[in-house]
Amino acid sequence: MGRSPCCAKEGLNRGAWTAMEDRMLKEYIEIHGEGQWRNLPKRAGLKRCGKSCRLRWLNYLRPDIKRGNITHDEEELIIRLHKLLGNRWSLIAGRLPGRTDNEIKNYWNTKISKKIQATEASTSGQNRLSVTPQPLNQPNPMVKPSSSENSIVIRTKARRCTKVVITNPAERPEPQFSDHHHQPDDPIKSSEFVSKENEPLCSIMGDLEVDESFLADFLDIEFGMFSSSNLKNGITGGNNGTNSPGSDDHSVLYSDDMLHELSDFSPMACLIDTESDWLQN
DNA sequence: AAACTAGTCAACCGCATCCTC
DNA sequence: TGAGGATGCGGTTGACTAGTT
Structure with missing residues (x-):
C-alpha cells in the first residue's frame, strides 16, 4: 500500500536554498504563476522537490511576506x-x-x-479565557476527544471547511438535538450557527469541534457582538445589511454597520470561510 | 579562545484532504 | 464511485547563531 513519494529524492538538492535557486524559483513563478508544484522544479531547472519549492515560495519568496518582528x-x-x-x-x-x-x-x-x-x-488559579498555557505536546485543555462526553474538542489535525451557510433561525427547522447535553433553552443553542445540514457550526467546522459553551464565551468575550441576544435579535438579514431583500437564500448575512462596529470581527472569518472574502465584499 | 548551551527558524516528513479522471 | 495524483497542513528536525562559562 505504499504511497508513491512526492518526488524522486535522488539527485535532488536538500537543505538551505541558495540565492541562485531562490532567483530561479521566483522568476519562474513570476512568469508562470503558482501551482503545478510537482512539475515546477523540472520546468524551472531546479534540482528540488516540488514540495520544497512550494514551501520556499510560501514561506520566504512570496512578495507579500512581511519581514520583521511580530508586533x-x-x-x-x-x-x-x-x-x-x-x-x-x-x-x-x-x-x-x-x-x-x-x-x-x-x-x-x-x-x-x-x-x-x-x-x-x-498564577495558579486562572480564568478559563485568560491566556491559558498549552504545552504543545500535551492535550489542549480547551480540547477534548469527541468520544468523551464532557470533553471539548479541537483536533489538532486540520480539516478544511470552506463553506458554511448560516441559516435564519426563524426559517430553519427545529434543531435536532443529537447530544443530550444540549439543552433546548440553552441560549447559545437556541441561536446557534447552523450549517446547510442543520448541524451546529461547532461540528460542521470539519474536525474543529469546539465546545459550544466555550465558543459562546469566546464569541461573547472576544467578539461581544455575538452575544446570544444579538444572535437572537437578528443578525439576520433584511435590515440595512448585505442580505438582498428579494433573495431566496436564507443565509444570515451581517449588516455593514455591524461589520464596521466590530472591527475585530475579521478573525472570525477564518472560522467560517477562510477562502472567501465575504467580509470584504 | 574554546567548549558548551539555549534559542531560533528554515526545511523536511508523513499524513489528510482535495481534485480529477 | 473509487483510485490515484496533487496539494495543504502540522509536527519535527537539525543547522546556525548568540550567549555563557
Whole structure:
C-alpha cells in the first residue's frame, strides 16, 4: 500500500536554498504563476522537490511576506486565535497578513508558549479565557476527544471547511438535538450557527469541534457582538445589511454597520470561510 | 579562545484532504 | 464511485547563531 513519494529524492538538492535557486524559483513563478508544484522544479531547472519549492515560495519568496518582528498586536491576535483554534497555524496565519503558518508556529513554540508557561507558573488559579498555557505536546485543555462526553474538542489535525451557510433561525427547522447535553433553552443553542445540514457550526467546522459553551464565551468575550441576544435579535438579514431583500437564500448575512462596529470581527472569518472574502465584499 | 548551551527558524516528513479522471 | 495524483497542513528536525562559562 505504499504511497508513491512526492518526488524522486535522488539527485535532488536538500537543505538551505541558495540565492541562485531562490532567483530561479521566483522568476519562474513570476512568469508562470503558482501551482503545478510537482512539475515546477523540472520546468524551472531546479534540482528540488516540488514540495520544497512550494514551501520556499510560501514561506520566504512570496512578495507579500512581511519581514520583521511580530508586533504586540499580532502576538495578542495569535494568542486569541490559538485559544480558539488550537494549533491550526494556517488558519491563524490567514488572519495575519504577510505572516506564514510556519513563522507563526515557530513564534508560538519559541516565544509565546514559554511566556504562557511562565504566566501559568506564577498564577495558579486562572480564568478559563485568560491566556491559558498549552504545552504543545500535551492535550489542549480547551480540547477534548469527541468520544468523551464532557470533553471539548479541537483536533489538532486540520480539516478544511470552506463553506458554511448560516441559516435564519426563524426559517430553519427545529434543531435536532443529537447530544443530550444540549439543552433546548440553552441560549447559545437556541441561536446557534447552523450549517446547510442543520448541524451546529461547532461540528460542521470539519474536525474543529469546539465546545459550544466555550465558543459562546469566546464569541461573547472576544467578539461581544455575538452575544446570544444579538444572535437572537437578528443578525439576520433584511435590515440595512448585505442580505438582498428579494433573495431566496436564507443565509444570515451581517449588516455593514455591524461589520464596521466590530472591527475585530475579521478573525472570525477564518472560522467560517477562510477562502472567501465575504467580509470584504 | 574554546567548549558548551539555549534559542531560533528554515526545511523536511508523513499524513489528510482535495481534485480529477 | 473509487483510485490515484496533487496539494495543504502540522509536527519535527537539525543547522546556525548568540550567549555563557
